[in-house]
Amino acid sequence: MIVSIRDVSARCARCGETDFRQQDSGALRLATVMRCVTCGRETTYRALLDSIGEEAMRRANEALAKLKKNSPRRRKARK
Numbered sequence: 001m002i003v004s005i006r007d008v009s010a011r012c013a014r015c016g017e018t019d020f021r022q023q024d025s026g027a028l029r030l031a032t033v034m035r036c037v038t039c040g041r042e043t044t045y046r047a048l049l050d051s052i053g054e055e056a057m058r059r060a061n062e063a064l065a066k067l068k069k070n071s072p073r074r075r076k077a078r079k
């Protein structure tokens, strides 16, 4: 399964894979162990969500920096 929020997908820290398999067949919880389908690295659902948060933050900062760089000076700030 791909763990994603909006357009940000959690990636395996080792190989970058976005597809993970749930270790047990129970309900998905934060502590559920997830295994990368490519390299077998184990992580938890919580860690995957955390990494999505970090990636989303990184993208937001990038977008902000881009906005600042590209903002035309002649245009007055809108309220």
Ligand SMILES: [Zn+2]
Binding pocket: 012, 013, 014, 015, 016, 017, 036, 037, 038, 039, 040, 041
């Ligand atoms: Zn992996």
